[in-house]
């Protein structure tokens with residue numbers, strides 16, 4: 001793929017084709033193959049995985065290994081990289097299941113807020129960042145932290161779920177690993193769970209692939225095909241979602257508490273975000289007074305649905321405290337979808353009683 005092509009061209013042409021080939025990769029459902037070719041057994045390899053892995057790996061500048069969910073990707077990464085007694089840094093404000101997972105491992109966990117301050121990484125084996133963090137949307141400087149981690153002999157991984165492979169390329173900023181839930185914007189249609197890890201090192205990617213083969217948690221070919229199909233329109237969807245987020249931010253500015261969107265110049269995360277992110281997306285957060293206020297907002301809206309995911313076609317709102325995130329009970333993570341901007345702004349304005 002020509003590095004100079006824009007995001008739209010790169011995702012549309014992510015799967016190359018020869019005359020006579022179908023457009024895009026088709027799902028291959030085999031569990032076993034006639035021996036002698038590249039594939040021999042469905043738990044170890046699948047042509048549909050390879051098509052998606054090649055597409056995501058090319059976008060992210062590393063070697064990609066696909067997993068059946070974001071958590072499968074994260075848990076395999078953590079089990080592969082860490083040994084008993086190792087020290088690990090995780091975001092205190094990131095995806096809650098990652099913290100729960102490491103709390104049950106035999107490792108020392110240091111929790112640090114995404115916005116810092118970060119402690120010395122001496123004696124640390126792995127630093128896991130999540131930027132922008134979910135749900136608070138704080139941002140940290142990947143290049144600076146990767147340099148500090150490497151100086152201390154640690155590996156640095158970035159959960160890139162919120163940013164997407166088009167929004168941020170952590171490996172180019174010095175990270176060793178990218179991990180993501182593609183359930184969100186990459187697949188983008190709220191119909192499949194998916195995840196991946198992309199490693200800068202072929203050796204590490206090989207170990208992750210071996211771990212996937214051994215633990216047997218593999219992505220289905222149909223799900224892989226759905227994720228790949230979603231990837232083809234990621235550029236278009238992100239563009240509309242970011243446009244919607246910008247307009248909703250402008251509507252809410254000065255009228256709700258705790259409004260965050262890293263793409264807004266007045267957001268505390270903007271300076272670092274603008275420096276290291278390639279583009280912004282449709283996820284913003286704000287805080288309403290209490291649970292009742294969130295319920296009222298949702299019941300008055302015709303376009304915003306309560307749902308606990310983000311990055312999809314539909315605009316969704318998630319009151320994160322209901323899932324145990326240590327945040328205000330009225331914090332809403334709003335994932336702007338691909339509706340017309342005018343319609344969404346009018347709907348949110350009405351639902352919050354701002355018109």
Ligand SMILES: Cc1ncc(COP(=O)(O)O)c(C=O)c1O
Pocket residue numbers: 069070071072074095130134159161162180181182183193194195309
């Ligand atoms: C930042 C982040 N990482 C990882 C995950 C886990 O991904 P999945 O739900 O695909 O297992 C999520 C899911 O919400 C997430 O938001």
